[in-house]
Amino acid sequence: MRQGYGRGQGRGHRWGRQLESSGIRPTLARELVFSVMESSEGHLSVEEVLQEVRKSEEGIGLTTVYRSLELLHSNGLVKKLDFGDGRAVFELSDTLSGKGPHQHLICRSCGQVQDLTGSPVDKEDFAGSMKSFIREKYRFTTENMEIKVYGLCSECG
Amino acid sequence: MRQGYGRGQGRGHRWGRQLESSGIRPTLARELVFSVMESSEGHLSVEEVLQEVRKSEEGIGLTTVYRSLELLHSNGLVKKLDFGDGRAVFELSDTLSGKGPHQHLICRSCGQVQDLTGSPVDKEDFAGSMKSFIREKYRFTTENMEIKVYGLCSECG
DNA sequence: CTGATAATGAAAATCATTTTCATTCTAGTG
DNA sequence: CACTAGAATGAAAATGATTTTCATTATCAG
Ligand SMILES: [Mn+2]
Ligand SMILES: [Mn+2]
Ligand SMILES: [Zn+2]
Ligand SMILES: [Zn+2]
DSSP, X not given: OOOOSSTTTTTOOOSOTTTTTTTOOOOHHHHHHHHHHHTOOSOEEHHHHHHHHHHHOTTOOHHHHHHHHHHHHHTXXXXXXXXXXXXXXXXXXXXXXXXXXXXXXXXXXXXXXEEEOSOGGGSHHHHHHHHHHHHHHHOOEEEEEEEEEEEEOTTTO | OOSOSSTTTTTOOOSOTTTTTTTOOOOHHHHXXXXXXXXXXXXXXXXXXXXXXXXXXXXOOHHHHHHHHHHHHHTTSEEEEEOSSSSEEEEEOHHHHSOOSOEEEEETTTOOEEEEOSOGGGSHHXXXXXXXXXXXXXXXXXXXXXXXXXXXXXXXO
């Protein structure tokens, strides 16, 4: 479609100062991808993000969506998850979504993914003691701890 | 490579009665795959299992290793893991290995995977309270809980 | 405005895993 | 022992998500 990156927003892009400066440009595609992530509750596959993005701008390419999501991910704006079905899914970062740290429940029957919040593992003291245990015993520096719970959702019960 | 399944062991296959009966046959390939898993400490990719297996029997095919591992996995003899590098890795089941339940530390620098044992999450009461919390709040029946810790190993510190 | 550099999209390439299919084995059965 | 239905195997082809390549287009500092 070749028609200018930022058409529409101009500069008002709301996705972080980190990206401004350092040669990373706020383009329409990136803006749209971020916007989709921002306005979506759930966990989206690349293909799903593409569909959403194309509702606003027909000609956006799959490759660009891959690249935009990767960019947002490597800059901490979105999380990249893998629930074992052979494709990545993305969701807005915990801080941006306001959800705070959370884990996931994955139904092995219908595949539904559900956020798990307020569990013992979210508690600061738990995470803390876990990290120090790991450092003491293994000299391993924990950066990120990810928990996935597999089972049956209420539907598939 | 076409020369008889069980050559070597005959029946003495030590991999569970579950497989006997029900038409599942103890073949040489399966025996070798299981044997490799049994005598290996770590976490092996399919390709690595293939290499090991071929040290004993040249002609074993990659497809068969995939199928054997899948068979062992679906019968609970081996665990199938994914550390996010785009390929599955396998390890002997917790009961067969004697390791008991454990989690993993993954170094994001060198990729090394290390077993994590004795952490708070292994404690029975923790797992129990976690499961009941999840059941109460989400009506979700927990079958399996998996924890991965990403960070830097002692080498890459 | 212009040039250097970044971004884009289509198509091709990767790469792990799965499927297909013709061939070979196995475990009975008589 | 001779036979057979069904299981297992391996090579090759197919899949499918993600990445790479490359020619084209857009951005923006000067
Ligand atoms: Mn989530
Ligand atoms: Mn392990
Ligand atoms: Zn379900
Ligand atoms: Zn390391």
